[in-house]
Each structure stands twice: as structure tokens, then as C-alpha cells.
Amino acid sequence: MLTYDVLIVGSGGAGLYAALKSRMEEDLHVAVLTKVYPTRSHTGAAQGGVNAALANKDRTDTWEDHWFDTVKGSDYLADQDAAELMCREAPQVIREMEHWGCPFDRTKEGKIAQRPFGGASKIRACYAADKIGHVMLHTLYEQGLRHGVNYFNEWQTLSLLHDGQRCLGVNALDIRSGKLHTIQAKAVILATGGYGRIFWTRTSNAYGNTGDGAALAYRAGLALKDMEFVQFHPTGLRRTGILMTEGARGEGGYLLNALGERFMSNYAPEKMELGPRDLVSRAIETEVREGRGGSDGEVFLDITHLGKERIAKRLPQIRQLCIDFEGVDPVLEPIPIKPTAHYSMGGIHTDFNGLTPIEGIYAAGEAGCVSVHGANRLGGNSLLDILVFGRRAGVHALEYARHTEFKPMPKEALAPAETCIKALTDGDSKETIADIRKDMGDLMAEKAGIYRDAAGLTQAVAGLVELKARYKRLKIKDKSNIFNTELGAALELGNMLDLAQVIAQGALERAESRGAHYREDFTKRDDKEWLKHTLATRNSDETPKLHFEPVTITRFQPEARTY
Missing domain, CATH: 3.90.700.10 (Succinate dehydrogenase/fumarate reductase flavoprotein, catalytic domain)
Incomplete structure (x- = not known):
């Protein structure tokens, strides 16, 4: 059995930063498990910029201006203490990236260049032409190789293992061989990105952005937060x-x-x-x-x-x-x-260090939700999120792993993964992945897209129950082991269907319009009833169970957003 002190699932910016920070103690064994080659992760598609109040272009900019813009942009659903922390730490992570060799564009004075971005009162988006995500990703991967991080490329994580209190590890599929493995880990950091492919073709997301980490956490009993808030990028x-x-x-x-x-x-x-x-x-x-x-x-x-x-x-x-x-x-x-469909404001509910209620299980980046984006993320804050909270998760996981012993792994640990694979490969059915996936994408784009209402969302909820029933009848035709892409697509589809149910149910319950969630039958923001976060856990019948928690307000009282 493979054993690591810290295991990171996902190789985008958050995962690579977390891995690098976890590896700063060289006696710890750290690995990244990823279903793609690391530099093919979706962070590489980020183009425009990463926010930090460096005041290189606008000398009046401060982290407090950035904080207010973030809270206002969130339609006041962001937790203000979390947003404050992110904006305070922004200059630190940008300078660390700079010291590692990230090739930002420069001003004539040699400072990091900055450009205007949407919803910002000051010019603060640091950029590298229109390839900022690409250069960040390569910088982090290079540093990870330098510091001895191990990489398991083309591995797909199937289940998250814990005993109710502490992390045990994961079950994963080696895509190249078709073999199933249990990997023991003191700490697991889920950094698998967003779930834009739920909307299938109407998304800017890579084909791999299927919400795997959020689905793993959801099925493991952890709460998902504010999943109804899905950002549609205008262009x-x-x-x-x-x-x-x-x-x-x-x-x-x-x-x-x-x-x-x-x-x-x-x-x-x-x-x-x-x-x-x-x-x-x-x-x-x-x-x-x-x-x-x-x-x-x-x-x-x-x-x-x-x-x-x-x-x-x-x-x-x-x-x-x-x-x-x-x-x-x-x-x-x-x-x-x-x-x-571009960005998932919702994700796995965590604290400021990416820690979930189960010791040793973390989430960072778009897979997690510290609630810095609330109901609408500002452009340039997603790359900042992955840097700040990827870094914090890595540092905290390192400290946790240093002072924690491995827990024994149950003999039957691999059984859930084996059962899952067997259900998809045994037997025969006329249902196809492509048909179910297209129907899911069409349903979500039409009924849970930019404009929503009760009638459409009710249809979405009912339609997703039907699609899940069809999915359970799905039997893949390719029974081979090596690079079975049909099996991989089937596993991803199951993840997306689970998350789509949470999105639709949360959107139906939230009887107001706020940020990216716009209800044509409730067109106003309702701070009295709905200034609160949605948390979803999984019922025994696999439907979402919702409850709500208050938003943290420390300085900025909600007011009308005007631009």
C-alpha cells in the first residue's frame, strides 16, 4: 500500500501550491494525485490577471479597498473576515510567486504591471499578457519538482477514506493500468477545481472540470456550501x-x-x-x-x-x-x-486553513468554499484564492502531519471502489454516457442558468432524479483496463449528477436574487430572510439535505450595489 504524509488530489494552482508548502519539511513524504498531467490543469486557462493591492499602477490602492470591492462584488454574501484575510495576504503570495520566477509583465520601473478588472475600484490585476494562469502553473510545477514532490499523473480518485473523526487516505484508479489502489495519508487536500462541465458545452471549463473533489467530500458526509451560486462569465x-x-x-x-x-x-x-x-x-x-x-x-x-x-x-x-x-x-x-458557465462560488465547507470538520481532510481553491466570493466572484480573485488558501492548506497540513501518527487502514478499505467499478462494468444497458450527459447539460443550462424561477428549478430537481435513475442503469461497453476513457467519463458523470442536484435544490430554496443567482419570480435581494449561507449534506436516499448559517459581517453593512 502506498503511504504519504500529505496527499494532494488535483494539480491546479491550489494543489501545486499546497504540495510545495507541505514539502517545506523535507522529511515529510508529499504526493500529488492528478487525472491529468499537472501543466494541463485548468489553472493554465486563466488569462487576465490576479488581484493584489500592490499599488504599482494606482498608488492609492490598499488591501482595504480590495476587501471592500470583494465584499461588494459578492453581493454581501462573502464572510468578511475570510475576505479580509485573503486581501491582506494577497501581496505576500504575489511576491512569493515573483521570487520563484513567475514572469509577470513589468512597468517601465521594473515593477509588476497591473490592469483594470471588472468590479474593482482601483487598478490591481497583476498579469502576464493574457497567459497569467499558464505562467503561474508552470512556476509552481517547476518549484514542486525542485523540492521533491511526487506526482501520480493520470490517476483518478474514487473515494475519500476516514473513520468519522480523522482522515485515512483515498482509493484511486491508475488510469494507465486500470488497477485500483488504496493510498494511506495522514492528510488529504482536495484541490480538484470547479464543476462547470455540469452545464456541458456552455462552459469555459476544461473537460476535466467535473467537480470530483466536491463530490468525494459530499459522499463522505462533508457539507457543501453555497452551491447554487454559479458564475457565468460574460464573454x-x-x-x-x-x-x-x-x-x-x-x-x-x-x-x-x-x-x-x-x-x-x-x-x-x-x-x-x-x-x-x-x-x-x-x-x-x-x-x-x-x-x-x-x-x-x-x-x-x-x-x-x-x-x-x-x-x-x-x-x-x-x-x-x-x-x-x-x-x-x-x-x-x-x-x-x-x-x-465559468466559476463555482460554492464548494466544500472549510475554515481559513482549508480544514473540514474531519481532521486531516482539507480543501482549497475552487473545490473549497471559505466564502470569500459569496454570491459573485470578482475577476482576478480566483487565482488569488488558489494561492492564498492553497498555501494556507499546505502549511497547516504540514504541521498536522508532523504531529500525527498514521491510523490503521481497514482491510476492506478498497471495497467501495471495487463496488463502484463493478456496478458500471457488469451487465448491459442501452443508456449511454453521452445521452445522459447532454440531457444534464441542457437541463441545467435552461432551468438553472443565468435566469431562474421556481417552475424551471422544480423541473430541474425532478429531471435530475430521473437522470440519476438512468445513470444507475448505465453499463459501459469498454471492459478493458488500460486507459479506459469510457469508465473515466462514467465516473465523472456520477460526480456531476450529485453536484447538479445540490445546485438545483439550493437555487430552488433561495427565494431571492443575489449575485449570480437571479430569480425572475423573486427579483430583489432579501437580506432579512436570505443573508445566510446554504449548507448541503447527503441524505440516505442520495438527495441533498439543506441547512443554513449566518454570514459573518465585520465592517461593511449590506447596501445596494451600483456600478
Whole structure:
């Protein structure tokens, strides 16, 4: 049996930072278990910037300004103590990344360059052209190799093992051989990213973003928090949902409807295109609904006025993506875009160190929910989240593992994984992964997307029960062991269906509009009844059980958001 002091599941920015910090004591054995090669993780798709109040561009910026912008952007659902901690520590983690060699763009004075981002009152997004996630990911992976972190690439985690009080480890599938393994660990950090693929093709997320860590925690009895809050980024490519960075608007890009009107003046007259993402996405959806969109339900992101030289320097990846996936050169013509499911504000309920109620089990990054984003995340705060809380989880897990002994692993520890695989491989059925997955994506996009109401959400809840019943009849046709991609897709589909139920049930219960959660039958924010977090645990019948906890308010009293 494989044994590690600290095991990180997931190899994005949060996981790699956590692994690096866990490995700072060289006598500890640390490993990263990931279903993809680490530098293919979805952090690499982040384009625009990472927030920190360095005051390099705007000398008046402070961490307190950043804190207020974050709380306001969250529609006052963020826990203010958690948001304060993140904004205070932001300059520290950026400087640490800089010292490790992360190649940020620079000002003429040699300082880290910063650009405007949506919902921010000051210029604070640190960037590297339009490839910030890519350079961060490679920097962290390089440092992990240097410090002796072990990597299990192309392994899929199937179950989280604990005795009710303490972590024991995980069960995992070696995708390359098809063999099942139990891995013993004093501490496990879940850093598997978000679950945008629940909306299937209407998402900017990679195919691997199927909420694996959140689903593992949910089935292990841990609570998921604020799952109904799913952010739709305003600017995804029309056909594929591929992200067009907020940095394009930060550089001065315009949003135009099919009539050529710069319509954001009707929705955010001060901030215009740099309003918060929930507001801009609803504005686009409203333009399309009212007949001012294109023939395919799109509007347009126009950066032609920036000029070829500036686009080549600041937005080179954006240009290439447009040419490759839309056949459009943004130097010459506007980019057709639609809102796309982009970020999961909800996740595994944790404290400031990523710790869950079970000793030794942590979550960090998009898989976790410390509640720094509340009902709507500001652009540039996701990469900051993975750095601050990946770092804190790694440091805390290191200290925990140093002072903890391994607990004996039960002989039957592998049984749940074996049962799961057997259920999917035995027998035969006409149900297919592709059909169930498409039906799930269509249902969630239509009934639990940008605009929601009780009737649609009730249909979503009922439809997901039916889809789960179909999933239980699913039998995969590929019985091979080596690189069985059909088995992997089936396991991911089960994870997504579990989480989709939590999203839909939470959205149905929350009878208000707040941030990314917009109810057409309850259009106002209701602080009296709903200034609280949704927590979901799993019933014995596999449906979500919801309860609620108050939001932590330390300084900023809720007020109307205007931009």
C-alpha cells in the first residue's frame, strides 16, 4: 500500500501550491494525485490577471479597498473576515510567486504591471499578457519538482477514506493500468477545481472540470456550501464557450449588441464593460432576449480600436483563439460572444486553513468554499484564492502531519471502489454516457442558468432524479483496463449528477436574487430572510439535505450595489 504524509488530489494552482508548502519539511513524504498531467490543469486557462493591492499602477490602492470591492462584488454574501484575510495576504503570495520566477509583465520601473478588472475600484490585476494562469502553473510545477514532490499523473480518485473523526487516505484508479489502489495519508487536500462541465458545452471549463473533489467530500458526509451560486462569465466564444479574458475589456474593449450599440451604458453607466460579472452576463442575456442579439443569440466584444500592436503584446492568446475557433480576427472585426458557465462560488465547507470538520481532510481553491466570493466572484480573485488558501492548506497540513501518527487502514478499505467499478462494468444497458450527459447539460443550462424561477428549478430537481435513475442503469461497453476513457467519463458523470442536484435544490430554496443567482419570480435581494449561507449534506436516499448559517459581517453593512 502506498503511504504519504500529505496527499494532494488535483494539480491546479491550489494543489501545486499546497504540495510545495507541505514539502517545506523535507522529511515529510508529499504526493500529488492528478487525472491529468499537472501543466494541463485548468489553472493554465486563466488569462487576465490576479488581484493584489500592490499599488504599482494606482498608488492609492490598499488591501482595504480590495476587501471592500470583494465584499461588494459578492453581493454581501462573502464572510468578511475570510475576505479580509485573503486581501491582506494577497501581496505576500504575489511576491512569493515573483521570487520563484513567475514572469509577470513589468512597468517601465521594473515593477509588476497591473490592469483594470471588472468590479474593482482601483487598478490591481497583476498579469502576464493574457497567459497569467499558464505562467503561474508552470512556476509552481517547476518549484514542486525542485523540492521533491511526487506526482501520480493520470490517476483518478474514487473515494475519500476516514473513520468519522480523522482522515485515512483515498482509493484511486491508475488510469494507465486500470488497477485500483488504496493510498494511506495522514492528510488529504482536495484541490480538484470547479464543476462547470455540469452545464456541458456552455462552459469555459476544461473537460476535466467535473467537480470530483466536491463530490468525494459530499459522499463522505462533508457539507457543501453555497452551491447554487454559479458564475457565468460574460464573454465566452459563441460556439465553444472558450473564455475571452476580462483583460480584453480591461484593455479597453467594448461590448456591442447586434445594432452596434454599446449597451452597458444602460446597465452600469459608471463602470460600463467593467461591471461585475453577474451584472454584465445578465445584461447580455437581456439584450438577446429583447431582440438585440445576433442570429445565434450572441453579442460582440470589440477590440479592433486597440490596434494590432497592442493586441499582439497584451492579448495574443485571445487573437489566436478567435482565429482558430471562430474564424474571426479580432484585429479586423468584433468577436461573437455569449455568457459561459465559468466559476463555482460554492464548494466544500472549510475554515481559513482549508480544514473540514474531519481532521486531516482539507480543501482549497475552487473545490473549497471559505466564502470569500459569496454570491459573485470578482475577476482576478480566483487565482488569488488558489494561492492564498492553497498555501494556507499546505502549511497547516504540514504541521498536522508532523504531529500525527498514521491510523490503521481497514482491510476492506478498497471495497467501495471495487463496488463502484463493478456496478458500471457488469451487465448491459442501452443508456449511454453521452445521452445522459447532454440531457444534464441542457437541463441545467435552461432551468438553472443565468435566469431562474421556481417552475424551471422544480423541473430541474425532478429531471435530475430521473437522470440519476438512468445513470444507475448505465453499463459501459469498454471492459478493458488500460486507459479506459469510457469508465473515466462514467465516473465523472456520477460526480456531476450529485453536484447538479445540490445546485438545483439550493437555487430552488433561495427565494431571492443575489449575485449570480437571479430569480425572475423573486427579483430583489432579501437580506432579512436570505443573508445566510446554504449548507448541503447527503441524505440516505442520495438527495441533498439543506441547512443554513449566518454570514459573518465585520465592517461593511449590506447596501445596494451600483456600478
